[in-house]
Amino acid sequence: MSSVDLDARIPNNVGLADDRKLQKALEAWQPNFLDWWGDMGPEGFQQDQIYLRTAVSVDAGGWAQFEHVKMPDYRWGIFLTPNQEEKVINFGDNIGDPAWDKVPGDWRTELKRIIVTQGDTEPASVEQQRMLGKSAPSLYDLRNLFQVNVEEGRHLWAMVYLLHKYFGRDGREEAEDMLVRRSGNVDNPRILGAFNEPITDWLSFFCFTMFTDRDGKYQLASLAESGFDPLARTCRFMLTEEAHHMFVGETGVGRIIQRTLELMQDNEDVRKAGGIPLDIIQKYVNRWVTVSMDLFGGEDSSNAATYFAAGLKGRFREAGDPNITDHVALEGIYPETRPNEDGSISKIEVPMRRAMNLILRDAYRADCERGIRGWNRLFKKAGMNFKITLPSDRFNRKQGVWAGLPYDPKGEWVGTPGFEARKGDWLPTPEDEAYVASLMKPVYEVGKIASWIAPPKTGLNGQGFDFEYVKFADDPYVR
Ligand code: BYC
Ligand code: FE
Ligand code: FE
Numbered sequence: 001m002s003s004v005d006l007d008a009r010i011p012n013n014v015g016l017a018d019d020r021k022l023q024k025a026l027e028a029w030q031p032n033f034l035d036w037w038g039d040m041g042p043e044g045f046q047q048d049q050i051y052l053r054t055a056v057s058v059d060a061g062g063w064a065q066f067e068h069v070k071m072p073d074y075r076w077g078i079f080l081t082p083n084q085e086e087k088v089i090n091f092g093d094n095i096g097d098p099a100w101d102k103v104p105g106d107w108r109t110e111l112k113r114i115i116v117t118q119g120d121t122e123p124a125s126v127e128q129q130r131m132l133g134k135s136a137p138s139l140y141d142l143r144n145l146f147q148v149n150v151e152e153g154r155h156l157w158a159m160v161y162l163l164h165k166y167f168g169r170d171g172r173e174e175a176e177d178m179l180v181r182r183s184g185n186v187d188n189p190r191i192l193g194a195f196n197e198p199i200t201d202w203l204s205f206f207c208f209t210m211f212t213d214r215d216g217k218y219q220l221a222s223l224a225e226s227g228f229d230p231l232a233r234t235c236r237f238m239l240t241e242e243a244h245h246m247f248v249g250e251t252g253v254g255r256i257i258q259r260t261l262e263l264m265q266d267n268e269d270v271r272k273a274g275g276i277p278l279d280i281i282q283k284y285v286n287r288w289v290t291v292s293m294d295l296f297g298g299e300d301s302s303n304a305a306t307y308f309a310a311g312l313k314g315r316f317r318e319a320g321d322p323n324i325t326d327h328v329a330l331e332g333i334y335p336e337t338r339p340n341e342d343g344s345i346s347k348i349e350v351p352m353r354r355a356m357n358l359i360l361r362d363a364y365r366a367d368c369e370r371g372i373r374g375w376n377r378l379f380k381k382a383g384m385n386f387k388i389t390l391p392s393d394r395f396n397r398k399q400g401v402w403a404g405l406p407y408d409p410k411g412e413w414v415g416t417p418g419f420e421a422r423k424g425d426w427l428p429t430p431e432d433e434a435y436v437a438s439l440m441k442p443v444y445e446v447g448k449i450a451s452w453i454a455p456p457k458t459g460l461n462g463q464g465f466d467f468e469y470v471k472f473a474d475d476p477y478v479r
Helices: 020-040 105-128 139-166 168-178 202-223 229-265 278-294 302-310 352-381 415-426 430-439
Strands: 049-054 065-070 333-339 345-351
Touching (some): 020 168, 049 139, 105 168, 202 229, 278 415, 302 352, 345 352
């Protein structure tokens, strides 16, 4: 089952060759995917050789092989972590029952919806990032961008496989629609808010991979607990790739901070020296944290309760976390705060199952805090009294109980006039964005780097920073 057929038109470890009908359906979808990649994937770099890792096996450590390939030749494939015998459902009303290896009829609509929502984010992010290659700060970063992009493409394959294999004709239609919706398109947008936001500069890209890909980590982890075993195993494998995306974001923002600190210590005017001022970094963090928190949905959600009860979507490490002892969650409560009309706050208690989105979001926030603490150590080391902070979950929200309410990043009510007057202190202004955009000039020479970011401590896969991560087919500056 887990042996990988790499030579197949669609590399896979799911025995695709034994299911001719499914194989034909996926081979019919493949050219549409490649057309979409050509139209909406990274613009301008399809003929270059990129030092990419490709999954060649799902065994621990053995799934990543590095070589220079053209992106259209990347081996997008279908990989599930190997089957475990006798899996059971680990939570909800059906706890202890055998896990499903087919779609449970009662939950077909809900499962399809979860898979479609997850799948839709993957091509969306590729679309959002498609122009960034033209302003890459170094070959190392250019390669990381493309690595993230091809893997998000593979995540789309993962969800499309589930739709084709388990949902028949309407699954195939959903798979087609994945290639039709477009990030930011007014008539046919991507499903979730954050995936329609433009990403036009590298500070946004690093914030996105730090904070929005991290929503991916938490959503995928909770789906990896699913009683629908094919979904669980697919998401488990996707998580191995997700770690690199968040690494790109966390170290990317860290390297920008590092560079700004170096310029400040040399007593240079950060702007004149082509660095990014700390207040702009904080505003970008505020923007991407808040749209990413919206991705968890409402704090009190009957959808979330249904998903949990049915055994479709669990908590983060539902089965593995020794602190989670009650896997039925029919009796517990979870504390929640809610706004009153006058902006004051009430503390209430939500039945545990209805609070699942909030529980996941709180775990996510703690993880974001951990990453930000790492950045703040850079200030401390430089002897500087400055901290990047995680904005309050009340600030700048579009989903849930805080949506549209005028709280500041500390969570204080400021009223609508107060919010409007000060929002330029908290979120990127057009001037901030124009300044960041003015820095976005590509650097394509081996071992060189842009003015606004420090080089990484080490390169990738044992290579140095001065390795030729991208071999250009022709002059990249004149495209
Ligand atoms: N934007 O009950 P509620 C990733 C809708 S990221 C627009 O509060 P629910 C990646 C909601 O659909 C991980 N609409 O929420 C990262 C519902 O609509 P209806 C993606 C939103 O359903 C970087 C209504 O509001 N994976 O992989 O419990 C690069 C009330 O909903 C939004 C998943 O999301 C929003 N932000 O939870 C590449 C996992 N939020 O019923 C990839 C699958 C809510 O009124 N998705 N709504 O029509 C889910 O589990 C759930 O759909 C959500 C929402 C957690 C997203
Ligand atoms: Fe993904
Ligand atoms: Fe990702």
